[in-house]
Amino acid sequence: MPGPLTPDFSPWTFDDSASPEQREANDERVAALRADGHAVGEGCVVSALAEVDADTFALGDRSYVAAHAHVTDDVEIGADCSVNVAAAVRGRVTIGDGVRIGSRTSILGFDHAFDRVDVPVHRQGLTSRGITIGDDVWIGAHVVVLDGVTVGSHAVIGAGAVVTRDVPAYAVAVGNPARVVRDRRTGERPASREVPRRPDPDADRARRLERFAADVVAAIPGLVERASDGERYRDAPGAPPTVRAHCDAVELAALAGGVPACLSRDEHVARLAGLVGPTGLAPELGAAPAEPVGATSGDARRPVPDDAWPADPEGYHVLCVGYALDLLGAALPAVPGVGAAAGEVAARLAALPWRTNAWGAGATVDTVGTALTWAREAATPVPEGAREALVGWLVEHRDPVTGLWGAPHAGDGWREPVNGTYRLVRGTFAQWGTPLGLGRELTDTVLRHAASGVLDDARVTACDALDVVHLLRWARRCGAEGYRTDDVTDVARTVLDGVLDRWTPDGLAFAPAGPRTSPGGTASRVPEGVPSLQGTEMWLATAWYAADLLGRAGALGWTPRGIHAPDPRPAPVG
Helix, strand or coil, X not given: CCCCCHHHHCHHHHHHHCCHHHHHHHHHHHHHHHHCCCEECCCCEECCCCEEEXXXXXXXXXXXXXXXXXXXXXXXXXXXCEECCCCEEEEEEEECCCCEECCCCEEEECEECCCCCCCCHHHCCEECCCEEECCCCEECCCCEECCCCEECCCCEECCCCEXXXXXXXXXXXXXXXXXXXXXXXXXXXXXXXXXXXXXXXXXXXXXXXXXHHHHHHHHHHHHHHHCECCCXXXXXXXXXXXXXHHHHHHHHHHHCCCCCCCCCHHHHHHHHHCCCCCCCCCCCCCCCCCEECCCCCCCCCCEECCCCCCCCCHHHHHHHHHHHHHHCCCCCCCCCCCCCCHHHHHHHHHHCCCCCCHHHHHHHHHHXXXXXXXXXXXXXXXXXXXXXXXXXXXXXXXXCCCCCCCCCECCCECHHXXXXXXXXXXXXXCCCCCCCCCHHHHHHHHHHHHHHHHCCCCCCCHHHHHHHHHHHHHHHHHHHCCCCHHHHHHHHHHHHHHHHHHCECCEEECCCCCCCCCCCCCCCCCCCCCEEHHHHHHHHHHHHHHHHHCCCHHHCCCCCCHHXXXXXXXXXCC
């Protein structure tokens, strides 16, 4: 016979055991969670005796959280999942669909730092690499899953296990520490899943770098010329001409010590500066230019407020047109009016989609930071305190556990916040030469992202690889010099060797397969696997950053120019 607490302690019986009053109360709890910005699906049950005190929380359809469960920090749980009585899910945790979490189990996606013996542990802060659990996983009672672990789909974790290492898909793991005892598909104990490291013939790599550097400089004039119709530039032959393609051509030619040969330097300047309207924004080729609010005309040009934070492609053109003109010895003829009064900056930043689209949020900050840089260098006034308010909000809202801005996604892991953090950092703190600290936390998170498969040859894109090596290099300037050197070196070798292996005289493809979109919505619409200006420029910058992490950038003899230049510009402060 169900008792009054049955729906709380046995929420799988909720449909049969809950009273009308309990149903109404559950609806109110779910509505309150949604009102707080949490994503709670349909048919969910959250016990009144559970404590959900999360910064970000997602609960998929038909999932439930039972009595005395404790959920904190950043937790994403899929559909048809159960968090049973007195279970704890804390820290950075991403859980797939159909996962059963037994009573009194602890899934702890964080840890205490304890490296120093002269400082009490409770004052050394927290670290987090996060926990990822796949689909259709059964975790028994009294299990402990520690930070940094990935549990593959269809795995079973026996009661009382302490999981300190990754558990493969379909594995049955038991014990303390947990060990795999069999594969559910075959009944056999699986073979070792250790991934062999690439050999590191340092001398051979140095020789390859020197040959590669010479080949790049020799190839650039031809690949830039092939992308031109004599006046405009296409990302690759057959693609439509774009503003970014022209800018990439200028950056590549500058890397080789010249300008694209089809136009003179002055003609390049006139062509690019002529794209910039009175708002300081450059529309895509063939698109109508934006006008300030209040402009009167008979066409369909969309109004843009004088101080608006521009969307793409105009937003990205603030970067690429500005840097291309800078490389040509010129400047934007008008600086975008993206400044906002100090009191408005925080509200605008808070309204960006940090939880759902950290990549896009970071891209917006990149645009704003770069526009502030151009304003400083052109001595163009901006609202008093706007720059300081931007920096202050970003510092305050950086995650102290991960070193990132934004939260991971169940389907895409750390890709969004890593890419968004790269864009944000590139346009502000790195561009201004401003280290922030949290270098070790950032290194841990980026290395975890790199280990997720994002750098695999079959799926790696230029922006994903660049984001990783750029942030690892910046982390060193934020206090992580000498930290996890072997792991950082392995990532840098993997990235650099991949670029060397894929290089052709026609350049490099942005992605090996499938149409991809780069940060800022500037996809070139080049067919999959086809070398392009965008792919070549980004991969060459990536190669330099990876080589620099290995202490070998000098062997290249050139440095990225423009958007991906590693040296900071004067900070727009003061």
